[in-house]
Amino acid sequence: MPVTNNKPRELLTGAQTVVRACFDAGAGSMYGYPITPATEIFTGWIKQGGKYLQTEDEIAAGFAICGAVLAGEKSFTATAGPGTVLMQDAMSMAEGMRLPFVVIVAQRGGPSSGTVIYSQQEVTLACYGGNGEGLRLVYSPGNLEELYHFTRRAFNESWQYRFPAVVLTDGYLLKTRGAVTIAKDDLENFPAEPIVKAGTNTHLENIHTLEEELFSKLKKYEEDYNKMSSVVASAQEVETDDAEILIIAHGIVGAAAQAAVKILRAQNIRAGLLRPTTLRPFPKNILDARATQAKRILIVESSFGQLAQIVRAELQPEISTPIEYLQFPGLGVGPEVIVDFVTKSQ
Amino acid sequence: MSLSHNSMPANLAKFCPGCGHPLVLMTLGKVLEEQKTAAEAVLGLDIGCSLLAHNFLPINTFQTHHGRVTPVIMGFKRAHPESVCIGYTGDGGAYAIGLQSLLWAARRDEPITVLVVNNTVYAMTGGQTAPTTLKGQITDTDPTGASNDPLLGPELLRSVCHPEAFLARTAVNDIKTMKEYITKALAAQKSGHFSLVEFLSFCPTNWKTKGSQTLEYLENLKQVFTLGEF
Amino acid sequence: MAYKILLAGDGGQGIQLLADVICQSAFHIGHEVAHIPNYGLEQRGGVSLAFIQIDSEKISYPKFNRSDLLLLLSAQANERTKEYQKEAQELLRIDDYKETLNNLGIKSTSYNIFFLGIILKKLLEKKLVDLNRAEEILLSRLGDKPNWSENEKAFNAGMNLS
Numbered sequence: 001m002p003v004t005n006n007k008p009r010e011l012l013t014g015a016q017t018v019v020r021a022c023f024d025a026g027a028g029s030m031y032g033y034p035i036t037p038a039t040e041i042f043t044g045w046i047k048q049g050g051k052y053l054q055t056e057d058e059i060a061a062g063f064a065i066c067g068a069v070l071a072g073e074k075s076f077t078a079t080a081g082p083g084t085v086l087m088q089d090a091m092s093m094a095e096g097m098r099l100p101f102v103v104i105v106a107q108r109g110g111p112s113s114g115t116v117i118y119s120q121q122e123v124t125l126a127c128y129g130g131n132g133e134g135l136r137l138v139y140s141p142g143n144l145e146e147l148y149h150f151t152r153r154a155f156n157e158s159w160q161y162r163f164p165a166v167v168l169t170d171g172y173l174l175k176t177r178g179a180v181t182i183a184k185d186d187l188e189n190f191p192a193e194p195i196v197k198a199g200t201n202t203h204l205e206n207i208h209t210l211e212e213e214l215f216s217k218l219k220k221y222e223e224d225y226n227k228m229s230s231v232v233a234s235a236q237e238v239e240t241d242d243a244e245i246l247i248i249a250h251g252i253v254g255a256a257a258q259a260a261v262k263i264l265r266a267q268n269i270r271a272g273l274l275r276p277t278t279l280r281p282f283p284k285n286i287l288d289a290r291a292t293q294a295k296r297i298l299i300v301e302s303s304f305g306q307l308a309q310i311v312r313a314e315l316q317p318e319i320s321t322p323i324e325y326l327q328f329p330g331l332g333v334g335p336e337v338i339v340d341f342v343t344k345s346q
Numbered sequence: 347m348s349l350s351h352n353s354m355p356a357n358l359a360k361f362c363p364g365c366g367h368p369l370v371l372m373t374l375g376k377v378l379e380e381q382k383t384a385a386e387a388v389l390g391l392d393i394g395c396s397l398l399a400h401n402f403l404p405i406n407t408f409q410t411h412h413g414r415v416t417p418v419i420m421g422f423k424r425a426h427p428e429s430v431c432i433g434y435t436g437d438g439g440a441y442a443i444g445l446q447s448l449l450w451a452a453r454r455d456e457p458i459t460v461l462v463v464n465n466t467v468y469a470m471t472g473g474q475t476a477p478t479t480l481k482g483q484i485t486d487t488d489p490t491g492a493s494n495d496p497l498l499g500p501e502l503l504r505s506v507c508h509p510e511a512f513l514a515r516t517a518v519n520d521i522k523t524m525k526e527y528i529t530k531a532l533a534a535q536k537s538g539h540f541s542l543v544e545f546l547s548f549c550p551t552n553w554k555t556k557g558s559q560t561l562e563y564l565e566n567l568k569q570v571f572t573l574g575e576f
Numbered sequence: 577m578a579y580k581i582l583l584a585g586d587g588g589q590g591i592q593l594l595a596d597v598i599c600q601s602a603f604h605i606g607h608e609v610a611h612i613p614n615y616g617l618e619q620r621g622g623v624s625l626a627f628i629q630i631d632s633e634k635i636s637y638p639k640f641n642r643s644d645l646l647l648l649l650s651a652q653a654n655e656r657t658k659e660y661q662k663e664a665q666e667l668l669r670i671d672d673y674k675e676t677l678n679n680l681g682i683k684s685t686s687y688n689i690f691f692l693g694i695i696l697k698k699l700l701e702k703k704l705v706d707l708n709r710a711e712e713i714l715l716s717r718l719g720d721k722p723n724w725s726e727n728e729k730a731f732n733a734g735m736n737l738s
Contacts, residue, residue: 009603011599011600011603011609028425029421029424029425031421051424053424053454055417055450056446056447056449056450057446059414059417059446059447060416060417060420060446060447060450061417062417063410063411063414063417063418063421063447064417064418064420064421064424065421066410066418066421067390067417067418067419067420067421067422067423067424067425068421068422068424068425069425070408070418070421070422071421071422071425071426071429072425072426073425073426075421075425089411089414090411090414092411093410093411093414097408116617117614143634143636172612172638172639173638175612175613176610176611176612176638177599177609177610177611177612178608178609178610178611178635178638179603179607179608179609194426196388196406196408196422197406198385198386198406198426198428198429199385199386200406201404201405201406202406202407202408203400203401203406203407203408204400204407204408204409205397205400205408205409206409206410206411207393207397207409252637252638255636255637256636256637258636259636259637332639334637334639334640334641335636335637336641336642
């Protein structure tokens, strides 16, 4: 992604970076509820003068966003863990009514209250939560620049394509403070328009009397989703052209895997990384191509297989490359852990 | 905007014969027409019998989720303050699953209007016990009879509301008062305050009443639920 | 290759303040930095860790097991970082400095600033931080507080320790 040299370098935390992106995206309001490790996004937005309301719970925050976007206002929330669970009610309404709902999910340990710190255990919730078919946009940033860029994308693409969007990050990245170059003008903002305009007599439903009505509606949604997928699905590839062992990891674990690949290559091990930057829609074409070429696949994540489940579901069934798993639910995974595993199994 | 027979859509949802909803909706429609605010009116619906109103009035209407119409309407109003925002719900959506949000919207004095159609049961799902079910009333989910007195919504909310918030209860067989209260409620919204009107409403299907029995049942409810402004 | 500093103490001892000073003064002279705090649930009295990295290249992962420099400011920190101690290249233990701190008359509320002096001196030798910027940040964070003179004394003592 573009990082221009004449932009100022700033020392920012992940949370501050998200706040900046939301302002730059033209967000008009934030509805939120305090929950670690997402709270600093809320307080940061407020400190910078953003319009906001602290609601009585995450349910109200989510539904207030639904109301705001119906009126044409870019609105968002940030939540985590048990809050992400509660958010599914409103996200389902957004899925059913094609509302541009934006939520930053700060993954923490689960299930239940877990830890307030970190995990990659909200992948399934973000991608397939609620009682729908996962017609959502889910972005997984691996560093501060991507956190900014993907938050901008979330607003743009949810308003353009009308699917709820999740910026799926975690407590580690949000707390990390580092040097960032914010490329504000590299992206234009997709304009927001009222979905329910004054004087138009618009009637919107999310419940249908007959099965056939729902089915035909969902078929249309699926068509829209598939058309959008080819444009939106994205991934980063590192040394995949001649990779014998293909590592698949996302978010901050993907960043660790990137460092691991560098170390492994220096030891003459032909490792490569496929790092999906959207989990929904999943970059299936790249996956199939690289999975076919590799001799082994290693899926690394801070969960007991939530990413692996998606990879297997997306992988073309005829591809028989053996898959191994490195799984640490709720625990950080640094480059050394990945390097150790690969070198020991050579 | 007109409510003549010819302007009703062909696939108009079917309220039960004798239901109180059409009476409330038509009165709302009349008030909006007279005040010339139909263009900016926005009607949010709970999921229960309220959902059937989705194409009843020729104004902007959208379904929400059960118990969630209040925050949706609140979000809409905050994004577009010129709109006339009305949340339309039953007693279950208002006082059980949606009570948290209703209480807080009232507490924050959100300038929205919530209309609660109270027939004392969860009607669309077949008549289960609701927050406003009468003490001792037997339903499928309380075969030994409800143990509590009904929850009195406007009374409860008064303790957290701004003095200029409008809270009232009337009945669907009193069109004149319905019109008066809806008008006052929308006026409170215009002045920047919360408003809620509860309507004691007919539900012959779940009350299992016929003809004049339905009216008697309603009159009986008036002995339990005080009518008036709060 | 990133230079890795792990600071550990009790919540309230000012570990994150140290991290702030180090990060800002490294960033100021164009280095890539990463700092991530790690603490428990308690608002007071739990352990407080700061993982800091300074490098010429972008830092990919904010945490690490092997540190170049590990600071242990309390008994609790000592208990909770046993695994990290095994892999630390250089250890700064408060227990090893108890006598020095006593002799110099450093107050316990300034222990963190004393060690900041020691750490900055090491980082200056490696050209990883800018002293002026560090002093600027320190002044802005603590200059208005009543015990500034104690902190100033502790900082200078740490810097001048041979």
